[in-house]
Each structure stands twice: as C-alpha cells, then as structure tokens.
Amino acid sequence: MALRKIVLQGDECLQKKCRVVTDFNQRLHILLDDMAETLAESGGVGLAAPQVGVLRRVCVVMNEDEEIIELVNPEIIAAEGEQTGLEGCLSVPGKYGVVTRPYTVRVRAQDRNGSFFEVEDEGLTARCFCHEIEHLDGHLFVEHTDHLLSDEELQEYIRQQEEEEEEE
C-alpha cells in the first residue's frame, strides 16, 4: 500500500465527472487499498478517487465504528430527513461550512469484485456518503454553503453546539 497525494480545491480533477468502473482488477484493488491508507493517515472520514487524481467512480468512507466502506459506482437510492452541521473536505484543508444534508441515506454500490450491495447509515456517515458521491460528479461541499466559516465563526459555532448539547 502507498499513500497518495490529495489534490486541493482548484485542481481540475475535482471539477470533472468521473467514469464508471468496469474492470474490477488488481489496479482497482491497489487504488482502494491506497485510498484507505491515505484516508487513515489524513484523519478524515471519507475520500473520493478524484481527490487522489483518479477520475473513476470510487470512494471510501469510514463509518462511526471506524470500518472502511469501499464504494465502487455508488448511487444514492434513498434519502430521508435532514441534518444541518459542519462539513469540511480534505481537498479544502482547514475550512468548514454549515451544510444541510439528508439525515439517513441508502447507497447502492459495487464492491471491489463487482458485486452489488446496499448500505444505509445516518448522521455523519450519511453526510459523508453524500459528500463523497458528489465528488464523483465534480462537486465540492462549498457549493452548498454561502460562505466558509472564519476561525472566529468556527469557534463560535462549536461553542454554541456544545451549549445546545449540554441543554439536551
């Protein structure tokens, strides 16, 4: 396995529609292994292939049990509810925005051998499914927010969230 370099906002790889994977070969397996390692190293919860310069419909998501879910040719087939919260991206380091997403998301995808499966999750992992799958069509989370938070706004937002949690 090897670490891949994560490209940053402004790189044209992040603006392209990625191609469907048709060959479930060793090259794909190496890509998935490298992406999992790169994600673990980064401390993030999701990574899409275009973020490592590969224009294929592949992403990896780490769920709240810290399991890596490999998604090849993923599609959101159902979404329910709503959540509003902080979102960031490894390609937009250190920047966060407040983004509204569905609360529960169901995804249909293929695994590394081409078998179809479905996975459903909520909260942060559901947010991550939406975020990563959008990368495959050349979109970034920043398109869902009117502005990225300044450091002061970010601290204030986190403080307010903590207060609300204490009140609950």
Ligand code: NI
């Ligand atoms: Ni991202």
